[in-house]
Amino acid sequence: MDTKILIIGACGQIGSELTIALRKLHGTSNVIASDIREGSEELMNSGPFEIVDATDKAAVEGLISKYGITDVYLMAAMLSATAEKYPDRAWQLNMSSLFHVLDLAKDGQLKKVFWPSSIAVFGPTTPRQNTPQHTITEPSTVYGISKLAGERWCEYYFKNYGVDVRSIRYPGLISWKTNPGGGTTDYAIDIYHKAVEEVNYECFLNEESTLPMMFMDDAIKATMNIMLADKEKIKVRSSYNLAAISFNPVEISDSIKKHYPDFSISYKPDFRQKIADSWPQSIDDSAAQSDWGWKSEFDLEDITREMLSNLKKVKQ
Numbered sequence: 001m002d003t004k005i006l007i008i009g010a011c012g013q014i015g016s017e018l019t020i021a022l023r024k025l026h027g028t029s030n031v032i033a034s035d036i037r038e039g040s041e042e043l044m045n046s047g048p049f050e051i052v053d054a055t056d057k058a059a060v061e062g063l064i065s066k067y068g069i070t071d072v073y074l075m076a077a078m079l080s081a082t083a084e085k086y087p088d089r090a091w092q093l094n095m096s097s098l099f100h101v102l103d104l105a106k107d108g109q110l111k112k113v114f115w116p117s118s119i120a121v122f123g124p125t126t127p128r129q130n131t132p133q134h135t136i137t138e139p140s141t142v143y144g145i146s147k148l149a150g151e152r153w154c155e156y157y158f159k160n161y162g163v164d165v166r167s168i169r170y171p172g173l174i175s176w177k178t179n180p181g182g183g184t185t186d187y188a189i190d191i192y193h194k195a196v197e198e199v200n201y202e203c204f205l206n207e208e209s210t211l212p213m214m215f216m217d218d219a220i221k222a223t224m225n226i227m228l229a230d231k232e233k234i235k236v237r238s239s240y241n242l243a244a245i246s247f248n249p250v251e252i253s254d255s256i257k258k259h260y261p262d263f264s265i266s267y268k269p270d271f272r273q274k275i276a277d278s279w280p281q282s283i284d285d286s287a288a289q290s291d292w293g294w295k296s297e298f299d300l301e302d303i304t305r306e307m308l309s310n311l312k313k314v315k316q
């Protein structure tokens with residue numbers, strides 16, 4: 001059977017770049033993008049698109065049968081900062097959408113599922129340096145609790161019902177094409193926009209906030225590779241740790257200053273500081289490296305160069 005993909009949440013930060021990359025690999029008509037609202041021009045013009053609410057199981061099922069879908073990438077979620085403001089809605093969206101897709105796979109309607117987890121599954125009691133794959137997971141945010149619960153359910157559906165579900169714990173993702181919405185790591189994108197606009201950046205995290213981060217191209221490569229890997233190679237069925245680099249606001253602003261010497265940053269930490277303080281500073285991703293060959297490419301200087309040059313073109 002040919003691979004036929006449905007991306008739910010295709011207009012979001014990861015979904016919009018993943019859709020384009022999957023269309024290049026599998027062919028435009030084999031990748032159906034869907035979201036609750038329309039996305040960027042590039043995404044909308046790139047192939048088939050459907051409006052769908054990820055919490056509406058009948059609607060998702062309708063698309064799966066309409067297109068003969070084999071693989072679902074469930075990218076719809078409410079991120080950490082927004083979820084703290086709307087805990088009920090976050091729990092409802094993040095959990096019910098996952099159950100719908102897992103149940104459809106359990107019923108034999110899907111071959112493979114991709115579901116994103118996050119470093120948010122870790123919490124204040126987790127070792128913060130080189131955080132292991134298997135360690136204390138006591139998240140203190142609504143988003144983190146939903147991701148941890150989701151991971152446990154993914155593993156449960158794999159072990160008990162044979163559902164081929166694959167997952168990655170994304171660090172903060174840095175991209176220039178689509179803005180993220182409502183995350184704690186979003187500062188590392190906002191800062192590049194301000195640099196290109198040649199204005200000061202007021203950071204909502206303090207100087208010491210070191211967090212694991214990754215350029216979107218690396219994240220897309222990881223997502224495609226884990227889904228292309230042979231089933232036997234995927235030994236972790238909750239979610240894989242994934243790492244690229246770690247930096248704090250001072251280090252990212254220093255790297256920007258190499259291109260924009262007048263750039264300045266000031267600090268006004270808000271409620272997101274507490275979230276950042278509960279997350280790891282660096283991640284041990286050796287399981288992803290040895291199981292399915294993960295390796296990151298972009299370091300901070302590469303990311304800064306890519307972000308500044310692309311945002312400059314976009315804003316011209």
Ligand code: AKB
Nearest residue numbers: 079080118183184185
């Ligand atoms: C967030 O900040 O909420 C996300 C994440 C780390 O999952 N970027």
